[in-house]
Amino acid sequence: MHIPKKYGHGKVDKCPFCQKHATAMNEQKVPVCQSHKDEVLDNLKCICGSPLETLHGKFGTFFSCVKCGNINMRKALEFNEIKPRMHNEIFSQNKHERACQNKPQPKEMTVRSDDPRYFD
Ligand SMILES: [Zn+2]
Numbered sequence: 001m002h003i004p005k006k007y008g009h010g011k012v013d014k015c016p017f018c019q020k021h022a023t024a025m026n027e028q029k030v031p032v033c034q035s036h037k038d039e040v041l042d043n044l045k046c047i048c049g050s051p052l053e054t055l056h057g058k059f060g061t062f063f064s065c066v067k068c069g070n071i072n073m074r075k076a077l078e079f080n081e082i083k084p085r086m087h088n089e090i091f092s093q094n095k096h097e098r099a100c101q102n103k104p105q106p107k108e109m110t111v112r113s114d115d116p117r118y119f120d
């Protein structure tokens with residue numbers, strides 16, 4: 001039986017966070033770029049809505065859904081929007097700041113340890 005060579009063998013993996021060439025691996029053994037090697041893929045959801053479990057096999061990282069079974073990483077990344085956590089935090093922070101801009105800023109209260117009232 002002739003087994004055709006797997007197409008795409010030797011391809012360069014892309015970082016799931018920024019689509020750049022993956023030259024490093026994160027702690028999940030997912031190929032990532034240097035700047036995202038501290039990021040992890042988490043809270044991924046299956047297309048059915050169930051949370052995906054991250055698993056590691058002979059062929060790399062894959063995901064498992066309780067309903068749909070195993071899902072390869074490429075598939076999982078297709079229906080999950082992957083964003084580096086750092087960017088998410090900045091984004092929600094900006095959103096928060098924008099929401100606060102309409103409210104009057106509370107006056108900052110600083111209690112100094114050398115303030116005599118502090119010890120009352
Ligand atoms: Zn990246």
Ligand SMILES: [Zn+2]
Nearest residue numbers: 046048065068
């Ligand atoms: Zn599923």
